[in-house]
Amino acid sequence: MAVNPFRYTNPVGPHDLIDREQAASRLTSRAESGNNSRLVAPRRFGKTSLLRAVATDMAADGWATVYVDFFGVLTLDAIAKRIERAYSEQLQGGLATWFAGFRQVLSGAHLGGGPVPASIDVRIPSAEAALNERLDLPVRIHERSGRRVLVVFDEFSEVLRAAGNADAVIRSVIQHHGDAASYIFAGSAVGMMTDLFSSPRRAFYAQASPVHLPPLPPELAAAFIGERFNATGKEAGAAMDPLLRIANGHPQRSMLMAAKLWDRTRPGRPADVSTFVEAYQDAMADVRDELEAIWQGLTTGDQRVLTALADPSAPVYTTVASLGGSRGGAVQGSLDQLMRRGIVLRDRSHSNRPSIVDPLLSTWVREGLQPEPAALDAVE
Ligand SMILES: Nc1ncnc2c1ncn2[C@@H]1O[C@H](COP(=O)(O)OP(=O)(O)OP(=O)(O)O)[C@@H](O)[C@H]1O
Numbered sequence: 001m002a003v004n005p006f007r008y009t010n011p012v013g014p015h016d017l018i019d020r021e022q023a024a025s026r027l028t029s030r031a032e033s034g035n036n037s038r039l040v041a042p043r044r045f046g047k048t049s050l051l052r053a054v055a056t057d058m059a060a061d062g063w064a065t066v067y068v069d070f071f072g073v074l075t076l077d078a079i080a081k082r083i084e085r086a087y088s089e090q091l092q093g094g095l096a097t098w099f100a101g102f103r104q105v106l107s108g109a110h111l112g113g114g115p116v117p118a119s120i121d122v123r124i125p126s127a128e129a130a131l132n133e134r135l136d137l138p139v140r141i142h143e144r145s146g147r148r149v150l151v152v153f154d155e156f157s158e159v160l161r162a163a164g165n166a167d168a169v170i171r172s173v174i175q176h177h178g179d180a181a182s183y184i185f186a187g188s189a190v191g192m193m194t195d196l197f198s199s200p201r202r203a204f205y206a207q208a209s210p211v212h213l214p215p216l217p218p219e220l221a222a223a224f225i226g227e228r229f230n231a232t233g234k235e236a237g238a239a240m241d242p243l244l245r246i247a248n249g250h251p252q253r254s255m256l257m258a259a260k261l262w263d264r265t266r267p268g269r270p271a272d273v274s275t276f277v278e279a280y281q282d283a284m285a286d287v288r289d290e291l292e293a294i295w296q297g298l299t300t301g302d303q304r305v306l307t308a309l310a311d312p313s314a315p316v317y318t319t320v321a322s323l324g325g326s327r328g329g330a331v332q333g334s335l336d337q338l339m340r341r342g343i344v345l346r347d348r349s350h351s352n353r354p355s356i357v358d359p360l361l362s363t364w365v366r367e368g369l370q371p372e373p374a375a376l377d378a379v380e
């Protein structure tokens, strides 16, 4: 029996990526010319998948590549530890062997690695000194092997949770890396990433040019989904149109709904609108807990604004007022907060109107207002 060809839980390989050639070549050519980039896109827009594809390509061209994920770091020690672990797990061949030895002479060796016997004289380095040594690893690699290093810092804005000036600490080291390393900083808290790189008060101001990941163009998503249905003996049929409309170019939501639709479609019988409605409900059942958690984490004011945004045709301020909220500053404050967290984005293709990034959060909020499955209106 054919296996479901759609993946939606983890980062995907290069062959599963729709429409990211331009972003990939921009990131690669900037790195090659010794410039840094930042890849900014909301959650689940395919940042990690793309970064892996870029790193694989550059490794094939002789670069040493290291991918560090800062998600959840709370201390400078934790940042240093993540970096050290990434080098230890990802360097290949001779560099891997060299690093296994070099690691032992890093100050604070085995960061977080259990108690040290009192008889051994270890000067505990400051967290900052230990971090600096790990940040400098590309220079050590370049000196040793002549290879340039591509360093990817994913979920970069999380470093600010460790220390308000963590970005300054990091910049003070890596700004001297010249030819040794190129950096890609990625993050899904779009507003925070923008602050980090566009505010004159921050250390990384104007230090990395942006690369944005747009929503998937519907014609490319349709071709990809259609081909994978066909290759596995199924047909997406009339279900394709509502799927594309509800998913609205969101990469992970597109694949999630495609996977559910595939499960509901029988070989030799094209899917139709009612197959899509079943698939949509399956997808919603998958994500409901996640959406509820997001909702619970919002203030009442933020919830009002989100509710107003869930109806793209309604004017935000009037709708918030009709839901019992105040006008003006408070609404703007909520909008800023929702944008900082990457829940809401300005929609470039619709005169910069703020819109909810996750189409399933949007339909879920609309369904909450009207218990009937009104959110599926778009299907009719
Ligand atoms: N270009 C794409 N084409 C097809 N599917 C994609 C694409 N980008 C992302 N996806 C889908 O999104 C899912 C998440 O991708 P990935 O983990 O790379 O995103 P991310 O932006 O790093 O997410 P997070 O914000 O959770 O770290 C994948 O499992 C895949 O289903």
Ligand SMILES: [Mg+2]
Pocket (backbone or CB within 6 Å): 047, 048, 049, 154
């Ligand atoms: Mg990711």
